[in-house]
């Protein structure tokens with residue numbers, strides 16, 4: 001298969017200077033597999049990106065949690081892809097369900113964001129996932145396929161894209177998807193890529209799971225053939241994030 005395991009830590013809107021110092025210290029001291037086994041990307045809020053990038057162990061990378069959809073300018077409050085590139089931030093998370101829900105980011109808008117970020121040289125963690133209502137209605141596969149299609153319509157090169165499947169009903173709830181639930185959706189996404197993009201993209205694109213991942217459940221989840229890693233929220237702020245990184249081994 002040859003897909004390098006990928007563990008992202010989405011700190012969301014959390015952190016003080018002291019807390020960030022403590023988290024970075026824990027990350028820098030943790031015993032983890034080498035970078036050819038697992039790719040680790042941590043995503044602090046914008047305001048902590050420069051300090052985390054400067055203090056983090058060199059084999060770990062940083063990501064922004066979002067960026068604007070076009071070249072910077074008169075867009076008060078936004079942060080452009082160009083700024084992230086200028087800061088040396090290599091990754092960006094786009095389409096997180098919290099932004100889709102709270103800020104009304106549509107599938108098309110997310111597709112445009114992914115295309116623009118890639119065009120500026122950023123690598124993208126592109127998030128998809130269904131709500132509880134959509135799962136209960138049996139439309140999970142259709143929903144994540146539509147979200148992925150909106151991205152596929154705007155990009156050609158998938159080599160710098162990681163897809164994060166994050167069921168909304170599992171985010172921040174403690175109700176983690178079962179390994180079989182995760183595998184089913186990851187396999188459907190991989191199949192969608194195979195049919196609609198190419199077998200090569202399907203085979204090489206990492207599809208990672210997010211939604212209440214912890215040190216206790218990561219091993220079983222990560223053992224599934226189409227689960228290529230995680231995008232961790234709450235647990236990425238805790239020392240157990242090191243244990244989750246070691247699930248790659």
Ligand SMILES: O=C(COP(=O)(O)O)NO
Pocket residue numbers: 010096166170171172173174210211212213231232233234235
């Ligand atoms: O939103 C998430 C997952 O958050 P939790 O791990 O806290 O469920 N990742 O981007």
